[in-house]
Amino acid sequence: MNKLKNLNKFTFTNIQSYGIVLLAFIIIFPLQKAGLLGNQISGLLVPTCTYVVMAISLSLTVGFLGELSLGHAGFMSVGAFSGVVCAACLQNSIASDPLRLLIAIIVGGFFAGVAGLVIGIPVIRLRGDYLAIVTLAFGEIIKNIMNCLYVGFDKNGIHFSMTSAEALGLIDAKPILNGPNGAQAITKISTFTSGIILIVVALFIVLNLVNSKTGRAVTAIRDNRIAAESVGIGVTKYKLTAFIISAVIAGMAGALYAMNFSTIKPTKFDFNTSILILVFVVLGGMKNIPGVMIATIVLYAMPELLRGFASYRMLIYAIVLILVMLATNSSGAKQFFEKISSKIKKDENADVQNGGVSNG
Amino acid sequence: MTFLSNLINGISLGSVYAIIALGYTMVYGIAKMLNFAHGDVIMVGAYISFCATTYLNLPPIVSVVLAMIVCTVLGVLIEGLAYKPLRKATSLAVLITAIGVSYFLQNVALLIWGSNPKTFSSMIHLGSVSLFDNKLIITAESIVTVLACIVIMIALTVFTKKSKMGKAMRAVSEDKDAAELMGINVNVTISVTFAIGSALAAIAGVLLCSAYPVLQPTTGSMPGIKAFTAAVFGGIGSIPGAMLGGILLGIIEIFSKSYISTQLADAIVFAVLIIVLLVKPTGILGKKITEKV
Structure with missing residues (x-):
């Protein structure tokens, strides 16, 4: 009986999550095709999709793993720039835009996953505040490195440099990544459809992971690490798995995001971006995936549409963040x-009389 | 000679970090929370003293005292309104709240003072010292900063060792429940800790902006995070540790700026934090904490 109830709960979350995506797609896609959306809204579609994916990814770390990651934009940055480099290198060899985007997203996810592994190994050993501050430190380190990374591509292959664009020694080509100026002249190949597909992929990964053996182990570790350890759950292994998966999804989102703009700078993926995503996740209800998605859509798209409100946006976010934490x-x-809740329960029990309603 | 001048700059910057780190370390030691908003209290302190000297034409000393008073009140208010209700909550909840407070302060400052950086005129009107035929110039700011740091550290050490409130603080940081049973008012003790930390933050803000005169709403966040690094480096909860960690971190930062890369200096500072946490999580002077099941 209990098993069935749990199953129903998971299925319910799944239906809700996929339903939101489907609904958004059904409403927006025809409007976009018919050209009924203004420039402003069309321009917001891909970034909104990206932030939804980022929020789903961070929800895995903060909600299910129970560890605060303050450097999530760092993974986004790694994914974005490796994706851009990959797409630029394949510009001439692969003509199909969607295929090139797919490869760029996979490459972005891969490199972010590698970064996740490198960062995860030391980070997972720490706990609580220390873990949060170290992820913050890693986010800043990634931003600093990206700020002085120069990458170029010509007929001789890929060139890397950490000093200047001239040091690349490019022949008849411009650098793809130009240090603090970031990536310039990106071919915009991200589309709303690709954004929706990426959200579905991210949902599929996270929802299945959460309901799997690994997911239950991760939840057990979050709720009580020592108890989980004592029943033979390998804390490091499961935490690292969840952390890397979260990083991969963030990297894929980053690649999609970068390919929506013609230029993108490393400073875009700073601490503020990490916090913005954290706000979405916290206000959406941490591990409540449908809630997180709705919070992201509302909080990201609305202020962009109401321009006059923009200067108060972060202030209101901050106040709401504090109030939500205090209230919960x-x-x-x-x-x-x-x-x-006990009052409600009493009423329910009185109605059912048999006491069939357990604590829900 | 560049080496010596870098060393002096490093010690001076490190002293500012040390003063900020003292605030972090005391709060972390007693309330067991990372007060993320501490860096932004620095920024508020700097703005207050900036406004007091620029718009009200108050003498520097008065403006510093005013900044200290405002920051003390602010610190106690933050603690009472945002952190006190979460005393028994998980550290994740407290940390997210602290981040919220930090963003709140930054955005209020943005609305009041605007995003344009203000040029902070130094509060220290003394000549600099030149040594070795003007080859080595030590600015008055450096000297005052280092002296202030030493005075503050000695005063705090004496305060925590000798005074009644200081003893209460140590007791609360040791064991909150036992301290309460001994008749110590834990809430008042924590409030006093926040008050002292915030007053120090105001001093740090003035000293920081006297040496690096760009003042904007985000001025405090980076030094705040670095000072936390310093506190962890020296051993969180330890007053001499905060000073040692701060000065070492300042030296590391200035040296990596001048000898390795300006752009990568922050990355190196954070790499230090990560290495310290992995190799010796309790810091240089920290006590070993065993976890009870």
Whole structure:
């Protein structure tokens, strides 16, 4: 009975999550094809998809793994720039845009995954505040490295440099990544459809992972690490798996994001971007994937559309963030909610009489 | 000679980090939380003293005192409104709240003072010292910063060792519940810790902006994070550790700026943090903490 109930809950979350994506696609796609969307809204479609994917990815780390990652934009950055380089290198050899985008996204995800592994090995050993501050440090390190990374491509192959664009020694070609100026002259190949497909892929990965053996192990570790360890769950292995998967998804989102703009700078993926995604995840309900998706769409797209509101946007985010944390975590608020829920339960029990309603 | 002048610059920058780190380390030691908004209190302190000297024409000393008072009130308010209700919550919840407070302060500053950087005129009107036929120039800011750091550290050490409140602080950081049973008011003790930390942040803000005169709403966040690095480096919860960690970090930063790469200096500082946390998570002077099951 209990098993069935759990199953239903998972299926329900799945239906909700995929339903939101499908609904968004059905509404927006015909409008876009018919040219009914203004320039502003069309320009927001891919970034919104990207941030939804980023939020799903961070939800895996913060909600399910229970560790605060403050450097998620770093993985996005790695994915974005490796994706851009890959797409630029394949410009002449692969003519089909969607195929090139697909390869770029996979490459972006791969490199972000490698970064996730390199960062994850030391980070996973730490806990709580220390883990958060180290992910922050790694995010800043990635930004700094990207800021002085020069990559170019010519008939002799790919050239790398950490000093200047001239040091690349390019023949008849411009650098793809130009240090602090970032990637310039990117061919825009991201489309709304590709964004929706990426969201579905991310959802598929995360929802299946959460409901799998690995997902249950990760949840057990989050709830009580010592208890999980004592029943033989390898903490490092499962945490690292979840962390890397989260990084891969973030990298794929980064590649998609970068390919939507003609230029993109390394400073775009800074601490503020990490925090922005964190705000979406926290306000959406951490491990509540449909909630996180809705929060991202509302919080990202709305302020962009209401321009006058822009200067107050981060201030309101900050206030809402504090209030949500206080309402859900403070002891006073907890007692208040418990009182209400016990009252409701009493009423329900009185109705059912058999006491068939367990604590839900 | 460049080596010596770099060393002095490093010690001076490190002293600012040390003063900020003292705030972090005391709060972390007693309330067991990472006060992410500490860096932004620095920024508020710098803005207050900037406004006091520029718009009200107050003398530097008065403006510093004013900044300290405002920051103390701000620190206590933040603690009371945002952190106190979360005393028993998970560290994730507290940390997210602290990030929210940090963003709140930055954005309020953005609305009040605008995003354009203000040029902070130095609060220290003394001549610089030249040595070795003007080959080595030590600015007055450096000297005052280092002296302020030493005075603050000695005062804090004496305060925590001798005064009643200082003893209460040490007791609370040792064991909150036992301290409460001994009749120590834990809430007041934590509030006082925040007050001291925030007052120090105001001093740090003025000293930081006197040496690096660009003031904008994000001024405090990076030094804040670096100072936390310094606190961890020296051993979180330890006052001499914060000073040692701060000065070492300042030297590392200035040296990597001048000898390795300006752009990668921050990356090197953060790499130090990561290495310290992996090799010796308790820091140089930190106590070993065993986890109870």
